[in-house]
Amino acid sequence: MFVxxxxxxxxxxxxxxxxxxxxxxxxCSRQEPxxxxxxxxxxxxxPTRFVLVEVYRTRADTLRHKETDHYQKxxxxxxxMMASLRRSIKFVNISPDDNGWDSV
Amino acid sequence: MFVxxxxxxxxxxxxxxxxxxxxxxxxCSRQEPxxxxxxxxxxxxxPTRFVLVEVYRTRADTLRHKETDHYQKxxxxxxxMMASLRRSIKFVNISPDDNGWDSV
Numbered sequence: 597m598f599v600x601x602x603x604x605x606x607x608x609x610x611x612x613x614x615x616x617x618x619x620x621x622x623x624c625s626r627q628e629p630x631x632x633x634x635x636x637x638x639x640x641x642x643p644t645r646f647v648l649v650e651v652y653r654t655r656a657d658t659l660r661h662k663e664t665d666h667y668q669k670x671x672x673x674x675x676x677m678m679a680s681l682r683r684s685i686k687f688v689n690i691s692p693d694d695n696g697w698d699s700v
Numbered sequence: 701m702f703v704x705x706x707x708x709x710x711x712x713x714x715x716x717x718x719x720x721x722x723x724x725x726x727x728c729s730r731q732e733p734x735x736x737x738x739x740x741x742x743x744x745x746x747p748t749r750f751v752l753v754e755v756y757r758t759r760a761d762t763l764r765h766k767e768t769d770h771y772q773k774x775x776x777x778x779x780x781m782m783a784s785l786r787r788s789i790k791f792v793n794i795s796p797d798d799n800g801w802d803s804v
Binding site: 599601615618619622623626634635636637638639640641646647649685686687688689690691692696697698699 | 722730745800802
């Protein structure tokens, strides 16, 4: 699997709107065949900080994701909500192996 | 859910041993009733950097995890493998809701 953690710092007045737009994008993204997981978490200590945990089956699936309507809508919707440019870090899975990522 | 990301920097000569010990701990941890996911990923750009993505049902389940034999064995085994003290960040889930985390 090819795992991407996306770090987003949100303007405090935009937190609720960001959560709504990002949950919608996550639900749509989970329907993509190339995506095993697409989780969104909010930091306890600083609720303006979010991480998107995106688990793709292959690197090519990251490109397909960026072509979808839901991604492009999300990207445009949240652009003005971000307090700084978002950053990402790329990973490979050690555990579980490729079979252990899909949800019930 | 209560989500913890644990960041571990490993000495380069200990990467293989760390992967083995950490995969074993992850597999055991996924058997705990209080744990929905326990994923281990390795950074592409710097393979000495790892993140443990731990998804607990409640905060109390993090304490139960630390009482297990497999956690204590892992903690002791990897202590000398780490290049620096490990750090963690705590999160709550935005998406999916509490029902969407368990694996197939």
